[in-house]
Amino acid sequence: MSEKKTQKNIKPNVLGEMIIPLFGILFTSYYFFTIIDSPWTAQVNAFIVGSILFLICTLFFIRKFHAVRLNRAVCMLKYDRLLPAMRTRQTGFIILTIGYLLFVELLGYTLATIIFLFSSMSLLDSGRKMATKFALSIIMAGVGYVVFILLFETRLPEGFIEKTLQEGLK
Amino acid sequence: MIIDANFFLELFFHQLGLWWVVIPSIFLGLIVGGIPGFSAANTIIVLLPFTFLMEVEVGLVFMIALYCSSRLGAGIPAILVNIPGTAGAAATPLDGYPMAKQGFGQRALSISFVSSILGGLLTTVIALITMPWLARVGFYMHSVEMVVVMLFGISLIASVATKDTIKGLIAGFVGLMIGSIGADHVYATPRGTMGFLELYDGVPLIPALVGLFAISEAFMVIESGSFLSKDRVQQVQNASWAETFYGVRLTLRRWFHVGWTSLIGLVIGVIPGAGAAIASFVAYQQSRTFSKTPEAYGKGHIEGLIAPEAANNGVTAGTLIPLMVLGIPGGATAAIMMVVMQYQGVPTGPGLFTERPDLGYGVFMAMFVTYLLMSFTILPMSRYMSRVTLVSTVYMSPIIIAFTLVGSFVPREYMFDMYLAFGFGVLGYIARKTGYHVAAILIGVILGPLLEQYMLRALKMSGGDATVLFSSTLGNFLWAILVATLILPSWLNKKKAKSEQ
Structure with a gap:
C-alpha cells in the first residue's frame, strides 16, 4: 500500500x-x-x-x-500542496512586489522603494537585523534617487521625499 | 595627408594621450551597460550638451569609449546574477550564469572580458583595413537575405531546448507570438494589443528582458536562499588571482573561436538595423553547431560564453563603418554620433576621410585604444565583481526587483512598462518552474518582429509571391548554409555513433 x-x-x-x-x-x-x-x-x-x-x-x-x-x-x-505554497515567503515577496507597483505612483519612487526594500528584506529574513535592513533600504533608495532622478533626470513618480529634496536642492 | 604606417602610429599615440577621457568613460559605460534599461545611446543623449561643449575629437573619443565599455558591462550582471544589461547580452547568461552558479564567476568574468577585448581589438583592426569593402555589405543584404539571417538566430530556439525539444519550440513560438504584438508594418493595424496604446509600437524589449530574466530569477533564488551552494561559496571565497589568469589562458587558447565569432558580429553590425542581439544569438548558434561538444552548451561551456561576448563587441566596430564610410548610421549610438559630428560641422561619409582623416580613422583608433585600456582597468576587477554571488538573496532579490523595475521604466518612461516587466516576470517564473527555457521566449520576442518586418518587405515588393525568398544568389547561398548548419551536426553525430558501434 x-x-x-x-x-x-x-x-x-x-x-x-x-x-x-x-x-x-x-x-x-x-x-x-x-x-x-x-x-x-x-x-x-x-x-x-x-x-x-x-x-x-x-x-x-x-x-x-x-x-x-x-x-x-x-x-x-493539488490543493493540499497549493495552499501551503501560498503561505510561503516567496508568495509574500510576490505580493509585496505587486504592492510596490501599485503604490509607487502614490508614494513616489524613493519612499515606495524604501518601504518595499525594508519590508521584503524583513519578510525574507524573518525579521532579523532590522536596523541593518532599514539602513540598507535607505542607502539603496538614495543611490537610486541620485542615479535615476538627479543624474539621468528620469521622470520617475515623485512623492513627498522627492518634492522636499528638490525644494532643499533649490 | 599621407596615410601610412607613421600616420597610424601617430594617431595611436595621440588617442592614447586622451586616456583621461577614455578611462572615466570606460567606468561610466560599465555602470550604464550593467543596469537594464540604460545603454550607451541614452546616456550619450543625456550627456549630449556636454559633448557639444567638448572639442569634436574629445567628444567622439568619449562616446566611443562609453559605447565599447557598455557592451562589455552588459555581460557582467548577465554572468553573475542572470540579468543581461542589454538585449545584446541576452545570449551571455546561457553559459555564463551556469559557470557562476558552479562557483566559477571570476573565471567566467575573465573569459567574458578577454573575449570581448580580443573581439573588439580584432574587429577594429579588420574594420580599419577593410572599411571600403565592408561598408558595401549593407547594399547586398536586402530583406530576403535578412530573413535568412533572422532564421539563423531563431534556430537557436531548437538548440537551447536540447532537454525537451517540444517544450523549447512551444516557448520559442509563444515568444514569436508575443513579439508580433503591435501595429502591422504596412497599414498600422493594431494586433493583439489588448487595447493598450503602449503596445502599438510592439512589445518593448527592456521590460521583456528584465521580466523574463531578472524578475523571474529574483523569485527563483529565494527558494535556495543563495546564488551558490555551500561548497561553492567556499570556492568563491578562496578564489585567488590565479583564477582570473586561468580564465585568460582558457580564452587565449581559443583565439580562433574568438576570431570567427567576433567576425560574425562585425559583419552583422555593418548591416543597418541589425544589432548586437542578433549577432550574439547567431554567433552562439553557430558556435554550438560547429562545436565538438554541443551537448555541454547551456551548462557552462567556455565557448558558449566566448561566442556571444566576442560577437557583441564585434558589432561595435561594425555599426560605425556605414556611418563613417557612407554617412548612414548603423545603430542608435552611431546615429547620435552623427548628430554630434554634424553639430560640430564635421562631414560624415566619404568626405570625412579626405577632409578629416585624423577623425575618420581616429574613431576606430579610439576604439582600439579603449579596448586596450580596458584590459588593464577591467580585467583585474573580475576577482572582486564575482563576490556579488556571495551576497545573500535576502538582500539581492529585493534590490534586483527595485532596480530592474526602474530600468524597465527608463527607456520610454511609462508606468505601463513596469507592469509589463512584472507580467513577463510571472511568465518567466512559471516557465522556469515548469521546465520551459526563458531564453527561447526572449529569442522569439526579440527576433520575431524583425523577421516579420523583413519578410513583409520582401513579400510586399514581390506582390505576395513567397518564391521571392529564394530569388537572390546571396540569399540562396545563406539558405544553403542555414540548412547545412541545422542538418550537418545531427548527421555527423549519427555517423560518429555508427562508426563507434
Whole structure:
C-alpha cells in the first residue's frame, strides 16, 4: 500500500506544464480574433507562427494525455500542496512586489522603494537585523534617487521625499 | 595627408594621450551597460550638451569609449546574477550564469572580458583595413537575405531546448507570438494589443528582458536562499588571482573561436538595423553547431560564453563603418554620433576621410585604444565583481526587483512598462518552474518582429509571391548554409555513433 503511494507520488504532474501552452493557445486565439478583418500584410506572419504553435501544442497535449492514460503521469490540481505554497515567503515577496507597483505612483519612487526594500528584506529574513535592513533600504533608495532622478533626470513618480529634496536642492 | 604606417602610429599615440577621457568613460559605460534599461545611446543623449561643449575629437573619443565599455558591462550582471544589461547580452547568461552558479564567476568574468577585448581589438583592426569593402555589405543584404539571417538566430530556439525539444519550440513560438504584438508594418493595424496604446509600437524589449530574466530569477533564488551552494561559496571565497589568469589562458587558447565569432558580429553590425542581439544569438548558434561538444552548451561551456561576448563587441566596430564610410548610421549610438559630428560641422561619409582623416580613422583608433585600456582597468576587477554571488538573496532579490523595475521604466518612461516587466516576470517564473527555457521566449520576442518586418518587405515588393525568398544568389547561398548548419551536426553525430558501434 505504502509502495503504491510512493509510486503515485513519483509520477509527474503534467498540469503545471500545461500553463505555458494553454497561455500560448489562448493568446494566439485572441490575436487571430484581432486580425480577422485586417489586410493580408497584418495576417501572414501571425497565421504562420500561430498555426505552428497550435500544431506543436496539440502534439504536446497528445503526448501528455498519452502519458496520463498510460498511468505514467498525473494531471490534478493539488490543493493540499497549493495552499501551503501560498503561505510561503516567496508568495509574500510576490505580493509585496505587486504592492510596490501599485503604490509607487502614490508614494513616489524613493519612499515606495524604501518601504518595499525594508519590508521584503524583513519578510525574507524573518525579521532579523532590522536596523541593518532599514539602513540598507535607505542607502539603496538614495543611490537610486541620485542615479535615476538627479543624474539621468528620469521622470520617475515623485512623492513627498522627492518634492522636499528638490525644494532643499533649490 | 599621407596615410601610412607613421600616420597610424601617430594617431595611436595621440588617442592614447586622451586616456583621461577614455578611462572615466570606460567606468561610466560599465555602470550604464550593467543596469537594464540604460545603454550607451541614452546616456550619450543625456550627456549630449556636454559633448557639444567638448572639442569634436574629445567628444567622439568619449562616446566611443562609453559605447565599447557598455557592451562589455552588459555581460557582467548577465554572468553573475542572470540579468543581461542589454538585449545584446541576452545570449551571455546561457553559459555564463551556469559557470557562476558552479562557483566559477571570476573565471567566467575573465573569459567574458578577454573575449570581448580580443573581439573588439580584432574587429577594429579588420574594420580599419577593410572599411571600403565592408561598408558595401549593407547594399547586398536586402530583406530576403535578412530573413535568412533572422532564421539563423531563431534556430537557436531548437538548440537551447536540447532537454525537451517540444517544450523549447512551444516557448520559442509563444515568444514569436508575443513579439508580433503591435501595429502591422504596412497599414498600422493594431494586433493583439489588448487595447493598450503602449503596445502599438510592439512589445518593448527592456521590460521583456528584465521580466523574463531578472524578475523571474529574483523569485527563483529565494527558494535556495543563495546564488551558490555551500561548497561553492567556499570556492568563491578562496578564489585567488590565479583564477582570473586561468580564465585568460582558457580564452587565449581559443583565439580562433574568438576570431570567427567576433567576425560574425562585425559583419552583422555593418548591416543597418541589425544589432548586437542578433549577432550574439547567431554567433552562439553557430558556435554550438560547429562545436565538438554541443551537448555541454547551456551548462557552462567556455565557448558558449566566448561566442556571444566576442560577437557583441564585434558589432561595435561594425555599426560605425556605414556611418563613417557612407554617412548612414548603423545603430542608435552611431546615429547620435552623427548628430554630434554634424553639430560640430564635421562631414560624415566619404568626405570625412579626405577632409578629416585624423577623425575618420581616429574613431576606430579610439576604439582600439579603449579596448586596450580596458584590459588593464577591467580585467583585474573580475576577482572582486564575482563576490556579488556571495551576497545573500535576502538582500539581492529585493534590490534586483527595485532596480530592474526602474530600468524597465527608463527607456520610454511609462508606468505601463513596469507592469509589463512584472507580467513577463510571472511568465518567466512559471516557465522556469515548469521546465520551459526563458531564453527561447526572449529569442522569439526579440527576433520575431524583425523577421516579420523583413519578410513583409520582401513579400510586399514581390506582390505576395513567397518564391521571392529564394530569388537572390546571396540569399540562396545563406539558405544553403542555414540548412547545412541545422542538418550537418545531427548527421555527423549519427555517423560518429555508427562508426563507434
